[in-house]
Amino acid sequence: MTFFQIVQSSWRYMLDGLWITLFLTLTSVVIGFFIAILLALSKMYGNKALYAISNFYIEIIRGTPLLVQLFILYYSLPVIGIRLSPLTASIIAFFLNSSAYQAEYLRGAIQSISSGQMHAALSIGMTKWQAIRFVILPQAIRRFIPSWTNEFIYLLKYSSLSYIVGAPEIMAQAKFVASRNFEFFKVYLFAAIIYFLLVTGFSEVFKYIENRLKIPGTLSQARE
Amino acid sequence: MNKNNDSNSSNHVILRVQNVHKSYNGVEVLKGISFIMNKGETKVIIGPSGTGKSTLLMCINRLVEVDSGKIFLEDDEITSAKNVHKIRQEIGFVFQHFNLFEHLNVLDNVRLGLIKVKKMNKEEATNIALKELERVGLKNKIDLYPAQLSGGQKQRVAIARALAMNPKLMLFDEPTSALDPELIGEVLGVMIELAKSGMTMLCVTHELGFARAVADEIIFMEGGVIVEQDPPQVIFNNPKKERTKEFLNKLTKLYGKEENQ
Amino acid sequence: MESLQIVINSIPYLLKGTVVTLELAFFSIVLGFMVAIFVSIGQLYGSKFVQTFFLLYERILRSLPELVILFLIFYGLPIIGIRLNPLVASIIGLGLRSSAYQSQIFRGAISSLPKGQVDAAYSLGMTKFQTFFNVIFPQAMRISLSGWTNEAAVVLKDTSLAYSLGVIELLRQGTYIIAVTNKPLLIYVICGLIYFALTFSLSKGLGYVEKKLAIPGYEVRRG
Numbered sequence: 122m123t124f125f126q127i128v129q130s131s132w133r134y135m136l137d138g139l140w141i142t143l144f145l146t147l148t149s150v151v152i153g154f155f156i157a158i159l160l161a162l163s164k165m166y167g168n169k170a171l172y173a174i175s176n177f178y179i180e181i182i183r184g185t186p187l188l189v190q191l192f193i194l195y196y197s198l199p200v201i202g203i204r205l206s207p208l209t210a211s212i213i214a215f216f217l218n219s220s221a222y223q224a225e226y227l228r229g230a231i232q233s234i235s236s237g238q239m240h241a242a243l244s245i246g247m248t249k250w251q252a253i254r255f256v257i258l259p260q261a262i263r264r265f266i267p268s269w270t271n272e273f274i275y276l277l278k279y280s281s282l283s284y285i286v287g288a289p290e291i292m293a294q295a296k297f298v299a300s301r302n303f304e305f306f307k308v309y310l311f312a313a314i315i316y317f318l319l320v321t322g323f324s325e326v327f328k329y330i331e332n333r334l335k336i337p338g339t340l341s342q343a344r345e
Numbered sequence: 346m347n348k349n350n351d352s353n354s355s356n357h358v359i360l361r362v363q364n365v366h367k368s369y370n371g372v373e374v375l376k377g378i379s380f381i382m383n384k385g386e387t388k389v390i391i392g393p394s395g396t397g398k399s400t401l402l403m404c405i406n407r408l409v410e411v412d413s414g415k416i417f418l419e420d421d422e423i424t425s426a427k428n429v430h431k432i433r434q435e436i437g438f439v440f441q442h443f444n445l446f447e448h449l450n451v452l453d454n455v456r457l458g459l460i461k462v463k464k465m466n467k468e469e470a471t472n473i474a475l476k477e478l479e480r481v482g483l484k485n486k487i488d489l490y491p492a493q494l495s496g497g498q499k500q501r502v503a504i505a506r507a508l509a510m511n512p513k514l515m516l517f518d519e520p521t522s523a524l525d526p527e528l529i530g531e532v533l534g535v536m537i538e539l540a541k542s543g544m545t546m547l548c549v550t551h552e553l554g555f556a557r558a559v560a561d562e563i564i565f566m567e568g569g570v571i572v573e574q575d576p577p578q579v580i581f582n583n584p585k586k587e588r589t590k591e592f593l594n595k596l597t598k599l600y601g602k603e604e605n606q
Numbered sequence: 607m608e609s610l611q612i613v614i615n616s617i618p619y620l621l622k623g624t625v626v627t628l629e630l631a632f633f634s635i636v637l638g639f640m641v642a643i644f645v646s647i648g649q650l651y652g653s654k655f656v657q658t659f660f661l662l663y664e665r666i667l668r669s670l671p672e673l674v675i676l677f678l679i680f681y682g683l684p685i686i687g688i689r690l691n692p693l694v695a696s697i698i699g700l701g702l703r704s705s706a707y708q709s710q711i712f713r714g715a716i717s718s719l720p721k722g723q724v725d726a727a728y729s730l731g732m733t734k735f736q737t738f739f740n741v742i743f744p745q746a747m748r749i750s751l752s753g754w755t756n757e758a759a760v761v762l763k764d765t766s767l768a769y770s771l772g773v774i775e776l777l778r779q780g781t782y783i784i785a786v787t788n789k790p791l792l793i794y795v796i797c798g799l800i801y802f803a804l805t806f807s808l809s810k811g812l813g814y815v816e817k818k819l820a821i822p823g824y825e826v827r828r829g
């Protein structure tokens with residue numbers, strides 16, 4: 122079979138997989154973001170207990186492979202009676218994983234805002250919460266966006282791991298197609314092209330958005 | 346040219362600092378500071394760096410907590426107040442490094458406190474903000490962002506931001522020391538006008554020309570204590586303490602002879 | 607107590623898996639390092655064609671999932687007559703992906719050096735080659751170290767993907783044990799802890815090296 126024939130016969134399957142991949146990535150990164158806010162704020166402004174818990178969580182997640190986390194969720198939970206579909210298990214594993222990374226990016230962004238901003242906000246009578254909400258976060262979020270888009274791309278690529286537990290995303294579809302026509306290399310090459318286009322496309326869109334959001338007069342964020 | 350203090354009639358005390366002590370990690374930075382400020386007075390604090398001048402101003406606005414001693418704004422005790430945000434609204438703070446909100450344009454920088462803290466509606470807040478921006482001569486820059494302004498313009502916006510809250514007292518922490526020399530004048534000009542208009546001002550600055558022009562008293566601080574506190578004529582012409590004289594000599598060497606404004 | 611017995615019985619197997627994981631990580635990082643030096647020199651000093659070639663190389667490897675890279679190598683090389691065992695295929699896949707990231711780290715470090723460094727070296731009569739190895743390289747390596755530490759941890763964690771090619775590394779050993787004992791939670795958590803211990807010691811160890819190599823008063827940029 123020529124490569125073109127492979128594409129012709131398999132693009133429908135790959136398209137199905139593409140939607141699952143995008144759904145998986147987007148859901149995980151968004152849910153992960155909200156958990157990350159809680160983690161970052163607990164780590165920075167929380168009491169000792171909150172700090173310890175969020176720090177422990179972040180270190181453990183960042184210190185272990187995503188695949189292990191996925192296996193624990195997918196293969197172990199049935200033992201205690203919780204049976205998750207491959208897709209659900211993947212989403213949960215991915216957002217738990219992503220939340221830890223995003224929390225660290227968020228913390229970095231918040232800490233990069235000078236203490237003078239907090240002082241100035243307090244000096245006009247804002248409460249600490251108002252200062253965080255109206256002064257610190259709007260600036261921190263802008264600095265967070267480049268790491269957030271990196272995280273999105275990262276998850277987009279690593280969502281392929283959910284194929285190993287059987288979620289029907291791009292790689293799983295590729296395997297399905299290949300196991301019927303035995304053209305493993307060509308089918309995976311097709312998958313590779315899809316990932317390449319996805320990643321490149323999203324990177325360009327994100328670059329555009331970052332430029333649009335930048336504060337006038339400030340240098341654009343350097344991003345490779 | 347000093348303002349006239351009707352010394353007996355309007356001895357209305359705005360700020361009272363009583364025996365304030367403050368340590369960082371066991372090192373005492375403020376070792377018992379006391380002074381008062383009457384309504385309409387301008388006082389200038391001078392002293393070598395690391396002496397605790399910034400710490401003192403931050404204590405007055407409670408951006409830093411004192412270890413002991415008391416500070417009053419009129420009759421309210423700042424140092425123990427439950428609602429510190431209320432008191433901070435009544436004290437304006439101008440920082441050495443401006444600390445403008447980088448994500449907001451000039452108008453929003455000045456309006457933010459009015460809208461979020463004083464809960465004014467947008468229109469009212471805008472009117473006040475424009476009035477204060479006019480006072481500092483920046484009414485035509487309201488759409489620009491901090492990163493698009495010169496240092497002198499930034500500091501004038503910062504002054505307008507503080508004034509918009511209609512404070513009883515303004516604190517200035519070396520407002521011109523981060524500026525290029527040619528930009529210092531525009532900020533001092535605004536400050537002089539403000540002093541003349543009757544604002545109560547406590548300024549850390551080494552602009553001796555400014556001090557001579559508007560200060561009612563100069564406080565010389567060193568090593569966490571007030572060494573001398575006297576009117577400019579006394580400080581400049583015959584200071585009571587030898588240390589004051591030495592410090593002023595050093596200053597004039599560093600900054601050149603002060604110009605008369 | 608049954609669990610404890612299982613854990614004790616599993617230890618030799620898990621250790622065997624850990625050794626394979628470490629082999630994978632070590633050889634992948636070294637391969638990635640060597641290729642990365644080559645790629646970054648090509649990108650900085652090569653002709654237009656060489657530069658574009660390496661740029662494309664980097665772009666593609668950075669855009670593909672590790673899993674896809676592994677599959678392309680595993681299924682692709684036999685087509686041109688190279689038959690590899692899964693372990694070697696994994697090392698090549700992990701190493702090539704890492705080379706793209708490592709070269710980016712080096713390039714960033716090299717271009718962050720002030721231009722005056724090169725001028726100063728030339729002014730002493732050094733050649734381009736001498737300048738690179740005596741002045742640029744030693745400084746760039748130090749600046750790269752923190753980014754490189756990160757990358758090494760990423761590779762270490764990514765070795766778990768070799769599971770999908772059938773390499774009997776830590777995770778697959780764990781899966782084999784589970785097939786016999788039916789204790790997935792216990793065994794996978796232990797695997798996780800082993801990985802954690804490895805990444806933890808890796809970053810602590812490299813952090814120590816970084817401190818040791820730091821030039822006094824020299825601001826090391828954090829990656």
Ligand SMILES: Nc1ncnc2c1ncn2[C@@H]1O[C@H](COP(=O)(O)OP(=O)(O)O)[C@@H](O)[C@H]1O
Nearest residue numbers: 369370374392393394395396397398399400401
């Ligand atoms: N947040 C802080 N933590 C520890 N030490 C501080 C802090 N802020 C100021 N200091 C120290 O307190 C001393 C006084 O500082 P500061 O009030 O800034 O002096 P000045 O404004 O007169 O130059 C300095 O030695 C400074 O290092």
Ligand SMILES: [Mg+2]
Nearest residue numbers: 398399400519
């Ligand atoms: Mg100071």
